[in-house]
Amino acid sequence: MHGSMTATNKSLFERLAENMSDLVALHAPDGRYSWVSPSAERILGYSPEELIGTDPYELFHPDDAESIRNQTHQPAVSGDGNILIRYRIRRADGEYIWFETLTQPIANDKGDVVELHTTSRDVTEQQRIEDALAESEALYRVAMESLEEGVVVHDSEGRIIAHNPQAADILGLNEEELNGREPRDSRWEAIHPDGTPFPAEEHPAMVTIRTGKSCCQVLMGVYSPRWNDRRWISINSKPVPADVRNGACRAAVVVSFSDVTENIEREGQLQRWSTVYRFSGEAIILVDCEGVIRDANKAFSRIVCDEKTAWIGRCVDDITLESRSDGLFASTIWPTLESTGSWRGELWLRDANGGALATWAAMTKVKQSIAAEAQYTMILSDFSERKDTEAKLRHDAGHDSLTGLPNRLLLKDRFEVAMSTAERQNDTFACLYLDLNGFKLINDRYGHAVGDTVLQLVADRISGVMRSTDTVARIGGDEFFVIVFGLDTKSDYQSFAARISEAIGNQLKVDGLNLCIGVSIGVALYPDHGESLETLMSISDCAMYRAKQQRLSIVLADYDA
Incomplete structure (x- = not known):
């Protein structure tokens, strides 16, 4: 549990605590209230706002304040937990009532106690009845039958000689099983809060028999046959x-x-929930039924690059991207939550820097009491990195790793697009098959590193000639294939090929070397020479081969090829 959670209107802690009939509160180490459940107004007559920031010692009965400090406050600040104490506290109308309080420390990551959590109930009536027991055995008998608490009477040996019905009910035993039992009975399987065995001689009844002193709020776990589980009881004993x-x-x-x-x-x-909430790597936010963010954990602040306080009170729609998730709440998320109680899907967020963040979101309606306002938890898993990886894999699958140009796989897709466009517009396009001249000699003489650089420079030069509608792909070691679209005549396509040849023919400078390289280009036209990539590639390859044989830069394929 984290101290900053108490500043939010409806944090994960608050949602679990606000429906309890008991008074639940968080305190700073000095005891001052930092958060108080709404039940304070019913029990004490103070609103939570009136109590927050005040010192509860101002409300404690003067005769009880010192024992509270010594028995509860100081041990809890030192890290002790499960501390139960009974004391008197002043209501807003000036009347003192009896409280029974369970205190737990809340530590930070370093183990330092940063807050105290208390759960208190009004036991004034119980206290009154216990006091009356000392005055009259007859009243004691009546009270035993009416108490919600279990009451048992032990003899001087520790054996149970009387009990009320509630005692048997709490312990999960019938009257015969309870009568005559004593703390030494191994069937209790009694333990301390830390799980260690609770020796019979430490049982409050045995302590009181031995010392004559009362014991108060001793916490013990006992095995209950009815529940086939352990029950926790808070025990008081009086001689x-x-x-x-x-x-x-x-x-x-x-x-x-x-x-x-x-x-x-x-x-x-x-x-457990506060630990999950604080340390989860997933972003967790609480959203009310109006779509307003009521709380968020640190992971949310991290992924949106902003303090969570900047988002508290804002509509969750504010963090979605209009271009990808605009209107998603109204159109999909809320209707789905209304019908099924949960929604899962992709949600794009906007961080404080204006960046887009892809998340997988799971939003669930939290079960509330009938009177409570419905709320929702949303867990956001950042998978931007996965999307980037997927995009890179898609890119790599369609591109040559050395030059970054499209490979044969992507070339096939580009050809299909060009063919569809040509058919739709009743147009033509050219396919150019390029094979470098002199590359093998450079590669053999200067090594593969120089050869690779040459190929990269050649790819850049070809790309420099291309227009946005054209495609150049590397289809082999020193072979390239170009799709040129939108020129009017055969001579236009040959002129375009000539520009490519001229760009490649310019001197290359690689690692201090001045290198020259040439190119042979075969040109085939769609649909004149063929209507498939395989056909046009084969025909342009033949034209390129003739160009090499005839020591020409460019050859247009024959129409009878």
Whole structure:
């Protein structure tokens, strides 16, 4: 759990806590309230806003403040958890009520306690009944039957000699199973909060029998046969006064306990969720039913390159890109959430620098009570890097790794486009087959590194002649293929080929070497010489071969080829 979470209106912590009937609060290490659940107004008469920033010691009963500091506050700041204490606190109307509070420390990554989490319930009525028990055994009997807490009476040996129905219910035992049991019974399987065995001699009843002193809010886990699981109970023990223990009275200790399993499990759930929320590499944001962002974790701030406070209170639509995700919430996401409760899909975000970020988004409706406002969690997985990788793979699949020119695979696609355009416009285009002259001699004499550089320079020179509608591809070691579109006559195509030949023929400077290279070009026309890439490539190849034989730069294919 992170301290900054308490500043948000409806954080992940708040959503789990605000539906609890108990008063849930977060405190700074000095004890001051930093967040308070709405139940404060019902229980204490103060609104959360009135309590935030105030020192709760100002509300504690003067006789209880020191014990709270010594038994709860200071141990919790030191890292101790699961601390239960009962004390008096002043309501807004001036009346003191009894509180029972479970305190847990919240540590940062370094283990330093940065906040305290408390869950408190009003036990005024319970306290009143316990006090009344000391005054009258008759009242004690009535109270035992009416208490929500479990109450058991132990004799001087620790055996249970009386109990109320709730005690048996909480412990998951029937009356016969509970009567006569004592803390030494191994079937309790009692443990401390840290999981270590709870020795019988440390049981509050046995401590009170041995010392005559009361025990308060001792937390113990016991095995419940009914639940086939462990239940957590908070135990109080008080000695029966000596003046009552006369005659036939065997009662030595009265023990009361409440089932705090739900509190412990909620606390564990809060801790687990807050850990996931804080340290998840995925961006997590909370969105209300109006599409307004209520909270976000650090990962969200990282991917949008901005502080989360810049987004709190803004509509989630503000982060989507108009060109790719505009209107997606209204058209798809909200209708899907309404019908199924969840939506998954690609969502483009805009970061603080104006950059586009591809994410895979999963948005889920969070179950709330009937009275609570529906909210949603959105988890965003950044897969921009994967998209970049996919784009690179697609590029690499269609391009020559040395020159960066299209390869045969992409050339085939470009040819299909040119052919479709020519058919639609009743036009023609030329296919030029290029083979370099003198390259093998340079490659053999100066090595492959120089040869590779020559090929790259030649590719650049050919590309420099190309227009946006033309395509040049490398189809072999020193062979290139060009598609030229939109010229009017055969002589125009030959003139274009001549420009390519002239560009290649200019002297090349490579690693201090002045190199000269030539080219032979065969020209074939679509559809005059053929209507498929294979045919036109074969015919232009033959024309190029004749150019080499005749020591010409350019040869137009014969029409009877």
